[in-house]
Every structure is written in structure tokens, then in C-alpha cells.
Amino acid sequence: MTVPPGDTATRSRRCHGILAVRGLLDFPYWHELVLVMLLAALMLWARWQAPDFVTWETQLDLSTHIWELALMCLPMTLIIITAGIDLSVGSIMALSAVILGTAYLRWDVPIGLAAVLALLTGAAAGALNGVFVAWVRVHPLIVTLATLAAYYGTAVGISHGMPLSNYPESFRLIGGGSLCGLPIAGLLCAAAALFSAVVLSQTAFGQALYAIGHNETAVRFSGISVARIKLLLYTCSGLAAGLSALLFVGRRNTANTDIGTGISLDVITAVVLGGTSIFGGRGRILGTLLGIALIHETREFVSWHWSKAELNLIVIGALLIVSVLLNSLLSARRRLREY
Amino acid sequence: MTQYSVFSTRYLLLLAILAGCGGERAGGPAGSAKATGAGVQAQKRITVALLPKRKGVPYFTSCAEGAQEAAKELGDVELIYDGPTDGSATASADMIDRWVQKKVDVIAVSPNNPDVLAAAMKKARDKGLHVISWDADARPETREFFVNQATAQNIGCALVDTMAKDIGGEGEVAILSATAAAANQNEWMKYMKERLAEKYSKVQLIDTKYPGEDQNEALKLAQGFISDRPSLKGIFGISSMAFPAAAKAVRDAGRSGKIMVTGLSTPNDMKEFVKDGTVKSVILWNTRDLGYLTVYAAHALAKGELKAGDKTLQAGRLGEKTISGDNILLGDILVFTKENIDKFDF
Numbered sequence: 001m002t003v004p005p006g007d008t009a010t011r012s013r014r015c016h017g018i019l020a021v022r023g024l025l026d027f028p029y030w031h032e033l034v035l036v037m038l039l040a041a042l043m044l045w046a047r048w049q050a051p052d053f054v055t056w057e058t059q060l061d062l063s064t065h066i067w068e069l070a071l072m073c074l075p076m077t078l079i080i081i082t083a084g085i086d087l088s089v090g091s092i093m094a095l096s097a098v099i100l101g102t103a104y105l106r107w108d109v110p111i112g113l114a115a116v117l118a119l120l121t122g123a124a125a126g127a128l129n130g131v132f133v134a135w136v137r138v139h140p141l142i143v144t145l146a147t148l149a150a151y152y153g154t155a156v157g158i159s160h161g162m163p164l165s166n167y168p169e170s171f172r173l174i175g176g177g178s179l180c181g182l183p184i185a186g187l188l189c190a191a192a193a194l195f196s197a198v199v200l201s202q203t204a205f206g207q208a209l210y211a212i213g214h215n216e217t218a219v220r221f222s223g224i225s226v227a228r229i230k231l232l233l234y235t236c237s238g239l240a241a242g243l244s245a246l247l248f249v250g251r252r253n254t255a256n257t258d259i260g261t262g263i264s265l266d267v268i269t270a271v272v273l274g275g276t277s278i279f280g281g282r283g284r285i286l287g288t289l290l291g292i293a294l295i296h297e298t299r300e301f302v303s304w305h306w307s308k309a310e311l312n313l314i315v316i317g318a319l320l321i322v323s324v325l326l327n328s329l330l331s332a333r334r335r336l337r338e339y
Numbered sequence: 340m341t342q343y344s345v346f347s348t349r350y351l352l353l354l355a356i357l358a359g360c361g362g363e364r365a366g367g368p369a370g371s372a373k374a375t376g377a378g379v380q381a382q383k384r385i386t387v388a389l390l391p392k393r394k395g396v397p398y399f400t401s402c403a404e405g406a407q408e409a410a411k412e413l414g415d416v417e418l419i420y421d422g423p424t425d426g427s428a429t430a431s432a433d434m435i436d437r438w439v440q441k442k443v444d445v446i447a448v449s450p451n452n453p454d455v456l457a458a459a460m461k462k463a464r465d466k467g468l469h470v471i472s473w474d475a476d477a478r479p480e481t482r483e484f485f486v487n488q489a490t491a492q493n494i495g496c497a498l499v500d501t502m503a504k505d506i507g508g509e510g511e512v513a514i515l516s517a518t519a520a521a522a523n524q525n526e527w528m529k530y531m532k533e534r535l536a537e538k539y540s541k542v543q544l545i546d547t548k549y550p551g552e553d554q555n556e557a558l559k560l561a562q563g564f565i566s567d568r569p570s571l572k573g574i575f576g577i578s579s580m581a582f583p584a585a586a587k588a589v590r591d592a593g594r595s596g597k598i599m600v601t602g603l604s605t606p607n608d609m610k611e612f613v614k615d616g617t618v619k620s621v622i623l624w625n626t627r628d629l630g631y632l633t634v635y636a637a638h639a640l641a642k643g644e645l646k647a648g649d650k651t652l653q654a655g656r657l658g659e660k661t662i663s664g665d666n667i668l669l670g671d672i673l674v675f676t677k678e679n680i681d682k683f684d685f
Contacts, residue, residue: 052440052441052442057440058440061436061439061440062436062437062440064436065433065436163452163454163455165454165457248429251458252429252432252455252458252459253457253458254454254455254457254458256428256452256454256455258427258428258429258452258455259429259455261425261427262425262427300437303421303433303434303437304437304441307388307419307420307421308421309394309421309422309423309424309430309434310394310395310424313424
């Protein structure tokens with residue numbers, strides 16, 4: 001670059017300003033920051049409008065509504081980072097719940113074994129998705145759209161649509177019990193989130209996921225087994241759905257084919273709101289956790305304050321659009337700068 | 340410079356979080372004190388949360404209108420009407436949880452899935468809230484009363500009385516039911532047969548058929564009735580499939596007005612058949628009154644005026660209503676005819 005001599009003073013001043021702006025744009029946690037600010041604003045407003053809503057007791061009680069969704073969001077984040085998707089988690093949840101109920105109530109299997117069976121069912125259903133995605137190489141959208149229907153159908157076929165209710169008190173602890181004043185389901189989620197975050201950000205495996213999202217062919221040529229990674233991811237997703245089913249059944253004391261209806265889209269909404277790019281290659285567990293928190297608090301507060309379920313749908317939709325717009329605005333500017 | 344800006348944003352973030360936490364802790368007791376103060380000053384208002392099976396469908400919207408009417412009449416009732424827009428039982432259960440935390444006085448539930456809601460309803464009762472069911476019953480141990488819109492006997496008698504009137508008190512009639520195991524229909528038929536034997540000796544029930552939940556099968560069986568029995572005067576279509584199917588069969592055969600069809604349905608579903616004369620009367624309960632009675636029952640329960648074992652309940656413009664066991668009976672069957680059906684839109 002040629003600069004006219006004698007103009008160095010102005011140039012350096014201008015550079016200084018640009019550097020500051022660049023520094024701001026380089027800040028890697030913009031999306032998370034925006035979510036935290038939205039969340040803080042929401043909670044302050046809620047505190048002002050409905051003081052009873054922002055109390056430890058209420059928040060703790062209402063938090064039970066979110067653990068199942070949160071658990072499924074973790075593997076979903078990893079899957080979406082590889083530019084994949086899993087639409088079938090809700091149906092896997094229903095299938096696992098029905099297997100649990102049928103095993104315990106109809107086949108008289110002890111509850112512990114029934115729970116293991118349910119988890120295995122979830123993992124197997126996820127693995128089947130993985131096989132089709134990784135080896136048969138059908139687009140995950142199509143595979144999981146098909147299994148979304150198929151697993152639900154299987155669940156209805158096994159249970160005949162009848163609710164399976166009443167489980168022992170000991171089992172219900174995982175969904176509704178607490179340890180040192182904190183819900184067991186929440187602690188479970190926290191552990192899973194920490195594990196996912198470490199795997200994603202600190203390991204070669206995590207790096208490989210981002211690489212797959214950016215350029216799968218290149219990763220394959222570099223000698224990494226993409227198929228094995230994908231199989232593992234979809235299996236984990238199924239396992240998480242199975243675990244969510246246990247939490248739900250423990251909490252509501254009933255297994256039923258409708259429990260996962262529509263939840264797949266809620267999971268994907270939370271992940272995308274958290275800043276994970278639906279095209280792969282970008283995303284973080286921290287963002288997903290904030291996305292979950294924001295959706296949860298918004299949903300609870302809107303219902304609490306206005307008692308209008310229909311308003312909730314609109315607000316969540318608007319929130320998603322705003323966050324995605326913000327995200328693409330920021331990343332567009334960042335990309336522009338790179339060239 | 341870069342370092343600095345990053346740091347300042349982090350500090351801001353931390354500050355925001357701290358501010359949130361601090362506000363929460365400091366404001367807690369003050370907030371509740373204010374609420375109690377207001378409660379002492381004004382007359383204590385009773386908050387009633389009314390949960391439909393599904394929000395945004397005409398049937399439940401008309402129930403909610405009745406509920407609002409009652410709330411306005413009573414004056415001290417704060418009515419919350421909310422429910423899942425997709426009819427999801429999980430969402431309904433979440434709503435009950437929220438109302439428990441919000442400490443409403445009464446929760447009135449029309450359960451879309453009694454089993455999924457049972458845990459939440461039980462928790463509400465354990466926390467000292469009043470819980471009743473309306474429109475459809477919940478598990479008995481999860482609620483105090485059930486506002487029952489119509490007993491099987493009410494429905495059975497109304498069906499027979501209406502048919503007898505429509506066909507002029509004599510002739511052959513047939514029943515198109517649901518499945519042979521359908522509990523509601525079987526119960527209604529028991530009372531229909533009793534009523535026929537008791538009051539209408541000239542009306543003969545010649546046949547009962549079970550098409551299941553299959554519209555085509557219902558149509559075929561109804562056509563069978565019409566062709567096999569030239570002297571047939573009326574068909575009862577007593578399921579949501581059977582009623583329109585029977586009406587369609589009669590109309591297609593060109594026997595509108597000669598063979599009367601009656602049954603249970605919401606008015607909008609049967610409007611076209613009522614207008615063209617195939618169906619003279621459609622039977623249902625008054626959904627507005629159902630919502631109205633539910634709010635009156637909830638109010639009386641919260642005030643301590645309604646207790647287990649009571650035999651009657653005063654319900655505003657509906658007058659005195661009978662309580663049978665823990666069922667509060669609405670009792671009145673509403674008959675839609677050509678004259679009044681346009682007044683109802685659900």
C-alpha cells in the first residue's frame with residue numbers, strides 16, 4: 001500500500017480507531033454477550049413486572065420443565081456443527097419412554113433393568129440414524145425425517161396409545177428429586193454440558209467436528225474417519241433422548257407416546273438461537289446453554305404474565321429471527337474484514 | 340487497546356449478572372409484603388385458572404365466554420384462561436405447575452390426558468390449592484369436584500325424546516354407534532333402551548350397528564339400513580363419525596325429511612344438514628353454561644361455600660344445580676334446530 005509521505009500522523013490516528021473497532025469485532029463471544037444481555041433484560045423486566053416470578057423457589061420449580069430439552073440440545077449442537085441435523089429426537093424419546101413403561105408394567109422387568117433397556121433403545125435408534133447418515137450417506141434431514149415418523153409409529157404400535165403410569169418412588173427421584181437443594185436432573189445436565197464443552201473445545205475430536213462442518217471432503221482426505229465420528233454423534237443423540245425419556249417419566253409418573261411431539265424443533269430452535277450455524281462449522285456449548293436459558297425464561301415468563309399460549313409462539317419466533325439476524329450481521333462484517 | 344475493550348465488556352457482563360442477583364435477593368421480601376398489603380386493603384380476589392384441552396378451538400372458546408360472563412357477574416373473580424394451542428398434555432402439565440407457583444386459588448382442568456396431568460394436579464392439591472375438573476373427568480384422587488356437563492342418562496333420554504318428537508311418536512328406528520366396546524356409547528344406549536321401553540311403546544328399535552371409527556363403514560351401514568328397511572323412520576348417529584355419515588346416506592338416498600337423523604355434535608359440523616332438513620335436531624349441552632357453571636363452582640369452593648358432601652350449588656342465572664357424589668351436574672341438554680342453530684358458532 002502506498003501512502004503519501006507526510007500524512008503519517010493522520011494515518012496512525014485513523015489506524016488507532018480502526019484497530020479498536022476491529023478489536024471489538026474480533027471479540028469471539030459477541031453472540032453469547034447479546035444473549036446474556038437479552039436474558040438479563042428479560043429477568044430485570046420480569047422482576048419489575050412480576051416479582052414472584054424471579055424468586056429462587058419459583059425458578060427452581062419451573063426449571064424442571066427444561067432439563068429434558070437441555071439434555072438433547074448438547075449432542076444436537078455437535079451434530080449441527082458438523083452440518084448435520086437430527087429431527088427424530090422427540091420420537092426416540094417417546095419410543096424409549098414406551099419401552100420403559102412396557103418393560104416395567106407389562107413384562108414385570110425390574111425398574112433398573114427397564115431403565116437400562118430404555119437407554120439402550122434410545123442409543124440403538126440413534127445408531128440406526130447414524131448408520132444411514134454415515135455409511136449409506138443419505139442426507140441427515142431425510143434420514144431423521146423418516147425415522148421421526150417410524151420411531152413414533154413403533155412407539156404407538158407397542159403401547160397402542162395407552163398411557164403407562166405409576167412407577168416406584170425411587171425411580172421418580174431422577175426426574176423430580178433433588179440433591180443438596182438442587183434438582184438431580186439439573187446436576188445431570190450440568191455434568192453433561194461440562195463434558196460436551198470440554199470435548200468440543202479442548203480435544204482433537206472437537207476440532208474435527210468443526211472441520212467436518214467446514215469441509216467434509218478435506219477432512220476425509222486427511223485420514224479422519226468421518227463415518228465413525230458421525231455414527232458416534234447420532235448414537236449420543238439417541239442416548240440423550242433416551243435419558244430425557246427417563247427424566248420425563250420420572251417427573252410426570254407416566255409414559256406416553258405424545259411426550260416428544262414437537263420437541264425436536266424446540267431443541268433445534270434453542271441450538272440455533274445459541275449461535276450455532278445451521279450450515280455447520282460454527283457453534284459453542286456456552287451459546288447453546290444461553291439459548292436454552294433464554295427460550296425457557298421467555299416461555300415461562302410470557303405464560304406466567306400474560307397467560308396466552310399463542311403469544312409465546314410469536315415471541316419465540318421473533319427472538320429466533322432477531323438472534324439469527326444479529327449473528328449473520330456480525331459474521332458478515334467479520335468475513336468482509338478477512339478479505 | 341484490543342485487550343482493554345475485551346476486558347471492559349467482560350466487566351460489564353459481570354456487572355449485569357451481579358445487578359440481577361442483587362436485585363433478586365433484596366427485592367424478595369419487599370415484593371411479597373406489598374402484595375399482602377394490597378390484599379388486606381381491597382376485598383380478597385379469587386383467582387381461577389381455567390385450562391381447556393386445547394386453546395383456540397371453537398368448542399372451548401365458547402366455554403371460555405361463559406366463564407368470563409360468570410367472572411364478571413361475581414365481581415371478585417380474576418379469571419385466567421389459557422391452554423396448549425396444540426393440545427399437548429405436557430404443555431398443559433407445565434401450565435398447572437406455573438399456576439401452582441403463582442398461587443392461584445382454584446385450577447379447573449379439562450384434562451387432555453388425565454395420566455400426564457395427574458402428577459401436576461396432585462402437587463397442586465398437596466400445596467393447598469383447590470383443583471376441579473370440567474368437561475372431561477380427571478383421575479378422581481387428583482380433583483375435588485367434576486363439573487359434569489351431561490350424565491349418560493341425560494344424553495340417552497334427550498336422544499330418545501328428540502327422535503320421538505321428530506318422527507311423530509311412532510315408527511321404526513335404528514342406532515349407528517361407534518365400536519362395540521365404546522364405553523360412552525354403550526352407557527347412552529342402555530338409557531336409550533330404558534327410555535324407549537318406559538315412554539314410547541310405539542317406537543321400535545329394530546337394529547344396532549357398530550361401524551367403529553370408520554367414516555366409510557358408517558356410510559355403508561347407514562345405506563344398508565335405508566335399503567333393507569323401507570319403513571324405517573329414524574336413525575340415531577351416536578358417534579362423531581356415525582352422525583354425519585347417517586345424514587349423508589339419507590340425503591344421498593333422497594329421503595331427507597322422511598327418515599329423521601339425530602345425534603350428538605357441535606352445531607357447526609351439522610349446520611348444512613340442519614339447513615337442508617335432513618336433520619331436525621342436534622343434541623349437545625350448552626357449552627357457554629358449562630364454562631359459567633365451572634367458574635361458579637370454583638368460586639364457591641374457594642370461598643368455602645362448597646364442601647364435599649353438599650347436595651346443591653347456587654349458580655347465578657342457572658339457579659340451583661344438583662351435586663351427585665362429587666359430580667356437579669349441568670344437566671340441561673341443548674337442542675339445536677333450524678331456528679336457533681345460527682346463533683351458535685362453534
